[in-house]
Amino acid sequence: MKSCLLLLYLLLVARLAMAFYAPVKGMVKDKDGNPIPGVTIQVKGTSLGTVSQPDGSFTLNVPDANATLVFSYIGYEPQEIPLAGRATIDVTLAPSSSQLEQVVVVGYGTRRKRDLTGAIGSVKGEEITRQPVNTATQGIQGKLAGVQIISSGAPGSQPQVRVRGTGSMLAGAEPLYVVDGVLTNDIRNINTADIVTMDVLKDASSAAIYGVRAANGVIIITTKRGQAGKMEVSYNMSVGWREVANLVKMANSTQYTAYLKDVAPNAAIPPYNVSSDWYDAILRKGFQQTHNVSLSGGNDKVLYYFNVGYLTDAGIVNRNNYDRLTVRSNTEYNITKELKFVAQLSFMHNNTDYVDLQGIYNNTYRAAPVIPVMQNGKYGNTSAFGNVGNPVLTSDKTNDNLKENRLQGTTYLEYSPWTFLKLRSSLSVNQGNFNRKRYNAKYLNDESTFLVAGGNQQRPESQLTIVKEQGTEWLWDNTATYQQRFGDHDLTALVGFTAQKYSADYVEAARRNVPSSSDLWYLIAGDPNTSTNTSDGDKYARRSLLARINYGYRDKYLLSASFRNDASSRFPSDNRQGYFPAVGLGWVISEEDFMKNSDRQIFDFLKLRGSWGRIGNDNIASNLYILTANSGLLYFFNGVATLGTNLADIKDRNLKWETTEEYDVGLEFSTLKKRLTGEVNYYNKKTIDALVNVRIPGLLGDPDNEYTTNAGSFVNKGWEFTLQWRDNISEDFNYTFGGNLTLNENEVTGLNQGQPLFRGGVGQQGPVTQTASGHPIGSFYVYDAAGVFVDQAAVDAWVNKDGQKLQPTAQPGDLRYRDTDGNGVLNDNDKIFAGSYQPKLYYGLNAGLNYKGIDLSLDFYGNAGNKIYNGKKAFRYELTDNIEASYADKRWTPTRPSSTDPKALLGSTRASTYFVESGNFFRLNNVTLGYSLPKSWLDRIKIERVRVYLTSQNLFTVKRFSGFSPEMVSSNPKADGFLSLQNSTSPLEAGIELMPYPTTRTYAAGLNVIF
Incomplete structure (x- = not known):
C-alpha cells in the first residue's frame, strides 16, 4: 500500500512539474523557403533542447514564457530569439558568412570551427566541381595550407598528397580517406559532383581518433543527402579537351646530325630526307566530357539523394583512354522519432586503356629524327640504326586494358533515446574486382613490317597476360555520443569500438602464340607449353577502442582529449598493440571581458590553440615479420645426398609500430567586421621507429638482399599561414581574395644502424639519391x-x-x-647533397567575384626550394639517342666553346649537379567564368537555376625546369590491387624525371541546371 501511495505521489509531482512547461512549436526554413531538418533548438542557459524534423517542424517544452531559444545548424548563422510569451515561432536561417562559425566534420562527429583545438582545413564541394578534374584531391590543389597535391595528366590517375611533409619512408606517405565512414586509400571512384565538403585533419590531435591509419593526415569526404520538400532534379555537364601544357622540343635532323658527327663520327646516317617529330606522332588533343544527373528530396519519413555520373577522358597519348560510370544512392529513413536508418551506397565501373611509358614514352624522347615514323605503310626501323625501338610500332602492337568495378557503402542504425545521447552502429564495405588483359602482338623484323631489315625490335611470338584480383574490406563501427550543455558548460563525450578486416586474391597468368583476333584473347587459345602463372594474396585485421571528450566553458575555454588503442595483425603478437593519445587546448580570447569592453577592439574573433598527439602507422606488407623457408633443397652430409630446408630470407621478428608524434600551435582570427579572417600554425611532427629497408651484410647472405626494420627517425616542422578577405559591396556584388603559404623543413634525424639509403637508379649512373642523417628524405647525392x-x-x-x-x-x-x-x-x-624534391615552401592564391549573375574565380598554385633530377637527359645507353634542341644549340663545340654544357652526354657521364635543376614554379591552376540566368526568367519556365560557364585548368606555368613538368607522380597503377593502389614512386626516389606523363592543360565549357 505504501508503495502505491509513493508511486501516486511521484506521478502527481511530475504532473505538477510539467504544468510549468509550455509547448512551443514552429518551423525552420532557409532563405528560399525550404525546410531544414536537424537544426538544434535549445533553451538558452539550460540543457533543454530538441532538433527539427525532416519537414523543418519542431516542438519544445519551455519552462519560461520569456525564455530565449537558440537555433544552430551546420553552415548557417546561429540565431537567438526571445519567446516574449509566444507559443509559435517560425525561423529563417541565413547561410553562414563566417568561416569560423561553420561546422566541419571531424572523426566520428562534427564541431564548429571556432570550437576546434586542432588544425583542420575545409573545402566546399562547389569549389571542386567548378574545375575540370577527375579526382577530388586535384580540385583542392593550392586551397589549403599544409596540403601539397602533386597531380599527373594521366587519365584515371590519383594525385599524390602530402599533408605537412613526407610522413614515412616506407610505410606509405599518403593520407587516409574517409568517405561517409568508409576508410580507403583510393578515391578515384568518387564523383566530384557528389561531394558536399572535404575536411582535412592535419595535426595529430584531430587525426588521432583514427589511430593506426592517420599518421599522414586524414581527408574526410561528405557526400550529398536529400532535403525534405519537393523532388529536385539537377543536370550538370561539361565538354572540352586536354593538351600538353609543356613539351620539350627535341633536336631536328640538322641539329641531330651535327651532334652525331661529333660523338660518333663513323656512324652511317640513314638516307632518308626526313626530320621526324616523334612527339607529334604519339600525342593528340584528348576529348573529355562529364554528365551528371541527380534526384533528391523527401519527407518526414524518408530523405533521398540519387546520382548517376558518366565521364570520358581521352588521354593526350594515343590509345590512352579512360571511361568511368558512377552511381550513388544516399537514403535516410526515420523509422521513429528516436530511430533512424541510413544507407549510403556507391558503385563505379571504369574502363582504362593503358600505354606502356617504358616502351613508348621513353623511346619517343630518344628516337632519332632522321628515321621516318612510317612510310608507305611500313614502320621506320629505328633499331636498325642502333637506336631505340619505334614507339609508334610498340603502341600499335600493344593492347593493355583494365576493367574495374568498385562497390562502396555504409549502412547504420542511429538511436537517440534522449536528445543528449546518440547510439550508432555502422557497417562499411569496400569491395572490388580488378581485371587486366594485356596483349602484345607478334611482329617480325623483315620487309613486311619495316622500311629496312635489321635491328632488334621484333616480337616473334604474341603474348597474352591476364591479371585478376578481387578484394574486400569491411569495417564495423560502434559509437555512443553524449552531448549536453549545463549552463556555461558544454560537454561532448564519445566512446567506441571498431573492427576491420581485409582480404584479397591476386592471379596472373600468360601464354604465347595467342591469335591476333580479340575474340580469341583467352589463355586456352595459346600454346600450353609456354604457360606461366603466379598468384598472391593478402589478409589482415585491425581492432580498435576509442574515446574522446570535448569540453567548453562559456565558449572560450576549450579542451579536447582522445585516446585510441589499436591492434594490427601486421605486427608480431608481442608488438601488436598500439596506444595513441592526444590532447588539445583552446582559448577564445575575443570572449574575454577585456577584449569585449575595449574601446579599440580590433578582433571580432581571436583564438589561441595548441595540441599534442601520437599516431601509428602499419601500412606495410602483412608478412614482413613472418619467416618463410625453401624446402626440397639437396645438400650432402657425410657424403650422402639429403633433402633439406633453408630460410628464404631474413626477417625482423621484433617489428613494431612506426609512430608519429606531433605538437601544433595555432592562432585564428577574424577582424574588420568578419571580412578578414586568418590563421597561423606552427607544427613539429617527428616520426620515430620509422620502417625502412636495410641492406643485409654480405656475411649473412646475398649482399643485394634487404629486410624491413624500425631503423630510422625524421622530422617535419614548419609554419602555415592563411588569409582570406570577403566583402559585400552591395546586394548584387561581392568578392573574395586570399591565399595560403606553407614553410616545411624535412630532416632525417637518425638511422639507427648508420646505413644511408641509396635509391633512384638512373641508367648507368646508378643511384642518385641518398637518405642520410641531417638531410631531407630522398636528397640528391651526386658529383x-x-x-x-x-x-x-x-x-x-x-x-x-x-x-x-x-x-x-x-x-x-x-x-x-x-x-x-x-x-x-x-x-x-x-659526392655532395644537392637538395631534394621536397619543397621548402608551397602556396596558393585565390580570387573571386559575383556580380548579379556573373561569377569569376581564379586559383594560383606554386612551390619553391625543391630540386628535380633531369634523369631522362642523363639516361643514355646509345650514342644515337636524340638530344634536346636547347642542348643542341648550347653544347660545347670547337667553334663554340661553351662553359656550361658539355660536348656530349653519354651513358658514362657521371651523376652530377649538371642534371639537378630548380623545381620552382608558379601556375594559374584554374580560371572559371560563369553566368546564371536571372530568377525572373527561370520562373516562367519552372526551372530553379541555369548556369553556363567556361573554365580552363593549368592555363599557364612559369618554371625554371627544362623538362616536361615540375610536378612528377607515377601515372600507372601497380597491378597489385585496387585497395592497395599507391603511387609506385617511393619518397626515397621522388623527383627524378625519367619517363613522365606530361602535365596537361584543359579547356572546357559546362552547364548546370536545377529543376
Missing part, C-alpha cells in the same frame, strides 16, 4: 659539376694540391668535377 673545360689549358689547370690532373683523361668539352674532400682523387667520397 659537384663545375662547368665545362673550354679548352686544353683548362684541362691542364684542373689539378689537385700536388699539381696532378684531377681528370687526366678529360678532353675539352667535358664536364669537370670538384674534389670536395680535398684528397686529390675523384671518387664517391666527392
Whole structure:
C-alpha cells in the first residue's frame, strides 16, 4: 500500500512539474523557403533542447514564457530569439558568412570551427566541381595550407598528397580517406559532383581518433543527402579537351646530325630526307566530357539523394583512354522519432586503356629524327640504326586494358533515446574486382613490317597476360555520443569500438602464340607449353577502442582529449598493440571581458590553440615479420645426398609500430567586421621507429638482399599561414581574395644502424639519391659539376694540391668535377647533397567575384626550394639517342666553346649537379567564368537555376625546369590491387624525371541546371 501511495505521489509531482512547461512549436526554413531538418533548438542557459524534423517542424517544452531559444545548424548563422510569451515561432536561417562559425566534420562527429583545438582545413564541394578534374584531391590543389597535391595528366590517375611533409619512408606517405565512414586509400571512384565538403585533419590531435591509419593526415569526404520538400532534379555537364601544357622540343635532323658527327663520327646516317617529330606522332588533343544527373528530396519519413555520373577522358597519348560510370544512392529513413536508418551506397565501373611509358614514352624522347615514323605503310626501323625501338610500332602492337568495378557503402542504425545521447552502429564495405588483359602482338623484323631489315625490335611470338584480383574490406563501427550543455558548460563525450578486416586474391597468368583476333584473347587459345602463372594474396585485421571528450566553458575555454588503442595483425603478437593519445587546448580570447569592453577592439574573433598527439602507422606488407623457408633443397652430409630446408630470407621478428608524434600551435582570427579572417600554425611532427629497408651484410647472405626494420627517425616542422578577405559591396556584388603559404623543413634525424639509403637508379649512373642523417628524405647525392673545360689549358689547370690532373683523361668539352674532400682523387667520397624534391615552401592564391549573375574565380598554385633530377637527359645507353634542341644549340663545340654544357652526354657521364635543376614554379591552376540566368526568367519556365560557364585548368606555368613538368607522380597503377593502389614512386626516389606523363592543360565549357 505504501508503495502505491509513493508511486501516486511521484506521478502527481511530475504532473505538477510539467504544468510549468509550455509547448512551443514552429518551423525552420532557409532563405528560399525550404525546410531544414536537424537544426538544434535549445533553451538558452539550460540543457533543454530538441532538433527539427525532416519537414523543418519542431516542438519544445519551455519552462519560461520569456525564455530565449537558440537555433544552430551546420553552415548557417546561429540565431537567438526571445519567446516574449509566444507559443509559435517560425525561423529563417541565413547561410553562414563566417568561416569560423561553420561546422566541419571531424572523426566520428562534427564541431564548429571556432570550437576546434586542432588544425583542420575545409573545402566546399562547389569549389571542386567548378574545375575540370577527375579526382577530388586535384580540385583542392593550392586551397589549403599544409596540403601539397602533386597531380599527373594521366587519365584515371590519383594525385599524390602530402599533408605537412613526407610522413614515412616506407610505410606509405599518403593520407587516409574517409568517405561517409568508409576508410580507403583510393578515391578515384568518387564523383566530384557528389561531394558536399572535404575536411582535412592535419595535426595529430584531430587525426588521432583514427589511430593506426592517420599518421599522414586524414581527408574526410561528405557526400550529398536529400532535403525534405519537393523532388529536385539537377543536370550538370561539361565538354572540352586536354593538351600538353609543356613539351620539350627535341633536336631536328640538322641539329641531330651535327651532334652525331661529333660523338660518333663513323656512324652511317640513314638516307632518308626526313626530320621526324616523334612527339607529334604519339600525342593528340584528348576529348573529355562529364554528365551528371541527380534526384533528391523527401519527407518526414524518408530523405533521398540519387546520382548517376558518366565521364570520358581521352588521354593526350594515343590509345590512352579512360571511361568511368558512377552511381550513388544516399537514403535516410526515420523509422521513429528516436530511430533512424541510413544507407549510403556507391558503385563505379571504369574502363582504362593503358600505354606502356617504358616502351613508348621513353623511346619517343630518344628516337632519332632522321628515321621516318612510317612510310608507305611500313614502320621506320629505328633499331636498325642502333637506336631505340619505334614507339609508334610498340603502341600499335600493344593492347593493355583494365576493367574495374568498385562497390562502396555504409549502412547504420542511429538511436537517440534522449536528445543528449546518440547510439550508432555502422557497417562499411569496400569491395572490388580488378581485371587486366594485356596483349602484345607478334611482329617480325623483315620487309613486311619495316622500311629496312635489321635491328632488334621484333616480337616473334604474341603474348597474352591476364591479371585478376578481387578484394574486400569491411569495417564495423560502434559509437555512443553524449552531448549536453549545463549552463556555461558544454560537454561532448564519445566512446567506441571498431573492427576491420581485409582480404584479397591476386592471379596472373600468360601464354604465347595467342591469335591476333580479340575474340580469341583467352589463355586456352595459346600454346600450353609456354604457360606461366603466379598468384598472391593478402589478409589482415585491425581492432580498435576509442574515446574522446570535448569540453567548453562559456565558449572560450576549450579542451579536447582522445585516446585510441589499436591492434594490427601486421605486427608480431608481442608488438601488436598500439596506444595513441592526444590532447588539445583552446582559448577564445575575443570572449574575454577585456577584449569585449575595449574601446579599440580590433578582433571580432581571436583564438589561441595548441595540441599534442601520437599516431601509428602499419601500412606495410602483412608478412614482413613472418619467416618463410625453401624446402626440397639437396645438400650432402657425410657424403650422402639429403633433402633439406633453408630460410628464404631474413626477417625482423621484433617489428613494431612506426609512430608519429606531433605538437601544433595555432592562432585564428577574424577582424574588420568578419571580412578578414586568418590563421597561423606552427607544427613539429617527428616520426620515430620509422620502417625502412636495410641492406643485409654480405656475411649473412646475398649482399643485394634487404629486410624491413624500425631503423630510422625524421622530422617535419614548419609554419602555415592563411588569409582570406570577403566583402559585400552591395546586394548584387561581392568578392573574395586570399591565399595560403606553407614553410616545411624535412630532416632525417637518425638511422639507427648508420646505413644511408641509396635509391633512384638512373641508367648507368646508378643511384642518385641518398637518405642520410641531417638531410631531407630522398636528397640528391651526386658529383659537384663545375662547368665545362673550354679548352686544353683548362684541362691542364684542373689539378689537385700536388699539381696532378684531377681528370687526366678529360678532353675539352667535358664536364669537370670538384674534389670536395680535398684528397686529390675523384671518387664517391666527392659526392655532395644537392637538395631534394621536397619543397621548402608551397602556396596558393585565390580570387573571386559575383556580380548579379556573373561569377569569376581564379586559383594560383606554386612551390619553391625543391630540386628535380633531369634523369631522362642523363639516361643514355646509345650514342644515337636524340638530344634536346636547347642542348643542341648550347653544347660545347670547337667553334663554340661553351662553359656550361658539355660536348656530349653519354651513358658514362657521371651523376652530377649538371642534371639537378630548380623545381620552382608558379601556375594559374584554374580560371572559371560563369553566368546564371536571372530568377525572373527561370520562373516562367519552372526551372530553379541555369548556369553556363567556361573554365580552363593549368592555363599557364612559369618554371625554371627544362623538362616536361615540375610536378612528377607515377601515372600507372601497380597491378597489385585496387585497395592497395599507391603511387609506385617511393619518397626515397621522388623527383627524378625519367619517363613522365606530361602535365596537361584543359579547356572546357559546362552547364548546370536545377529543376
